[in-house]
Amino acid sequence: MESRFHSVKLLEDKCKGCTNCIKRCPTEAIRVREGKAVINAARCIDCGECVRTCENHAKAIMANSLDDLQEFDYNIALPAPALYSQIGKASGPDEVVWALEQIGFDAVCDVSFGADIITECTRRYIRGNDLPRPMISSACPAVVRLVQVRFPGLIPHLAKIESPMYAAARVARARVGEQLRIPDDRIGVFFISPCAAKITAIISPLGSEKSYVNGALAVSDIYGPLMASLGRGGSSRPLYRGSGLGFGWAMNGGELRALGDMKALAVDGIHNVIGVLEEADSGRLQRVDYIEALACQAGCVGGPANVENPFVARVRMRDVSAGVDAGSMATSLQLARDCIDEFGEGYFCMHEPIQPLAGMELAESLESAIARMGELEKIVAELPGLDCGACGSPTCRTHAEDVVCGRAIETDCVFKLRERMQQMAEDLLRLARTDLPSMARRDDN
Amino acid sequence: MTARDEHALEMDFAVGRHDFAAAGEVASRVKQVLRQLGIASDLVRRAAVATYEAEMNLVIHSNGGKVVLRVDSERIVVEACDLGPGIPDIELAMREGYSTASDEVREMGFGAGMGLPNMRRCSDSFKIDSSVGRGTTVTTVIYIAEPGS
Structure with a gap:
């Protein structure tokens, strides 16, 4: 996977390993591993949502001095x-x-x-x-990156x-x-x-x-x-x-x-932007000429x-x-x-084409991605659906993704772990109650 | 969801009659799945539009049904099956601008009579089976690779 530059960085000593940032990330790019947040560079769009969310100020923006x-x-x-x-x-x-x-x-x-x-x-x-309508403003670079990572079908719509x-x-x-x-x-x-x-x-x-x-x-x-x-x-x-x-x-x-009179729509806040881009991506906003989309609330x-x-x-x-x-x-x-x-x-005008960015795929080949998707659906069906984040992934579904991609194991889920322990305890009890040939048979068994 | 074999994926999504609040969710899910499979973005886009239209048809016209997504190495199939009422005149239903949607539905901005034509436009192969009283199955096929290649 291509490694890309990001100005959003984690300050490890400040990170307490809470799960606030993983929940807010619009591309599900963050996991908590070994007590620290880890940002997946292929998915991060530098929107800064995690910088805003982190109460420990463990997410910093790297800039010049x-x-x-x-x-x-x-x-x-x-x-x-x-x-x-x-x-x-x-x-x-x-x-x-x-x-x-x-x-x-x-x-x-x-x-x-x-x-x-x-x-x-x-x-x-x-x-x-x-x-193609609607055209999407490319003024906000976080929105452009979002399109590249999550909505590549909308790339031809970017101005x-x-x-x-x-x-x-x-x-x-x-x-x-x-x-x-x-x-x-x-x-x-x-x-x-x-x-x-x-x-x-x-x-x-x-x-x-x-x-x-x-x-x-x-x-x-x-x-x-x-x-x-x-x-x-x-x-x-x-x-x-x-x-x-x-x-x-x-x-x-x-x-x-500034642009003046036209059939246009303005949206701000990265999660609101996602909602509008979902609509556009399903062909529902063809009557809109232009979309102003800003990642930050209030602009x-x-x-x-x-x-x-x-x-x-x-x-x-x-x-x-x-x-x-x-x-x-x-x-x-x-x-x-x-x-x-x-x-x-x-x-x-931009002279270089804007390319889709890989980062969401389960596997490189379609065959193995299909196999993993089948596996993923089975795992999701067995998970509690609480989206608690205790496993370090933002949702049960992303946890299942991480499992099929070999980045996590099923018992990273505390509920799965509990189930497994209960099973083991029952097995242990059954074993402990087994009669030995040298012992007299017990009636309570 | 059932995987028929390792190389094919099949997922079902239930769609309720007049469930406007959930409208578009199946299309979003289908898009996410195809994206995770690494399908080219123009194909994902076409499948998403076809799914959205299929989903809206179920919401607006049917007594409820489901959208089935099937993917193998050659094709993406989006199938909308419902439990009725069925389409009496398919040729008429395919005509752009023709719709039997109620005024209430039109007031919500739907029922422009573009659903089925849009689905056909997005597909490489398109089929409607319908019988009045029993139900309708609309099948949209998008080829990932040329058949047989």
Whole structure:
């Protein structure tokens, strides 16, 4: 099985071996083995659901640190719109940009501007292509991975458009390279990420051969230094800033609001997304043109690498979005269109195909998978159906899967173990009561 | 579930009359099973759509029945069997847009008269056996490999 990079990692010393995370994982990728959670790399989609669930903070998001900026001559921060939702009302976007410069960046390019570019590209893409309906937004990388792992039949439905982050990275790189005459490989571009999935997408890009982003910093990692700088109160402008609609992408329904009038559906929260994709995958949503699907509840403002409560953050995001609109809406939208004209529309499309990802199969050959499925059904029928998780697998069914694939044994189930012990005790008793030839026959037998 | 032999899988899923709350669950289960068998995603997709339509037909029109999934190395078979009432005119039932669904059912967004035509579109071989008063069996076959290859 292919081993893939993941930004979600287990901190072994903090893991207490409880079964909370295995229950919430949307791809049933986690098991508890020898007292610790183990993540199956083939199935993990980096949604961060386990990071959110773990009360012991044993799931961490691996990201770059500010020290990594030293590798480059010139560093550009790409703050996700959601970053602005994490900061109190006292500081406006320009103060945040200034604070980012204080902690080590030479320039800032708002990803909300990338969102404006992608909004326009998506609009043209939907209009220009006779693609299977419904089309599914590929803005959330956790959703794209979910499709690859659990809904490969929906891969042709994914909009082959790059993410706002990617668009922002490309225009910022080009502008800095041109105006300051800095060689491309000396420019460091770092995304300020609200989630794990985006970080994974940078390390192993979804639909492009090369990542235009050099690394990512988690919002939660830079929150401390950022807040310390914010207190000192300077203000600065970014290279590019998006419209209020661009900022709105960080909230559920925001992408659709930006795209405007069409037959579309918005869904947020990974388990809700699964429900909608199930419908689409059975051909039930053909009358819907476009699906906005975000893995985190409330949208990117609810990302697992954020610090604020998602619903509080959403209110702040709305304020930021409205505040930006007042001045520069038309200007930034026009600027986004100019960028598309300058770079060409194809520049913001994914060029590499999105492939299905293996991970759910019981065996490599169909024959042995059929045999194992038959075995699995028999085992499931004998299990208690409590889905208690004590065996370390999330459900009785996944336990049966693990048994037929040789990753567990049936008596890992405490109920099975109990049955077996009862059987043994009865056998033992029967044996103990057996008459020996030298003894007189007992009547009580 | 009964495995006839080691190389064939057979699974039954009961579907109740007017059980709209559970509608779609069989299709999801079938999809999960086929995915775990490592079947190519376009075939899984077709089987899932056929199963969904079969399941909805049972919910909307039948007195209850079951969906049977059979898989061997050559084909995926999705069979919907019910206990009546039976289809009086199969040719008419196959016509796109024709439906005998009640107004209540149509209000729920079903009964567009596309179920059987959709099933046929998803299948490599498609068959309806029906007798009024006794019941209907709709058989959808999707080939994994060319027959005989």
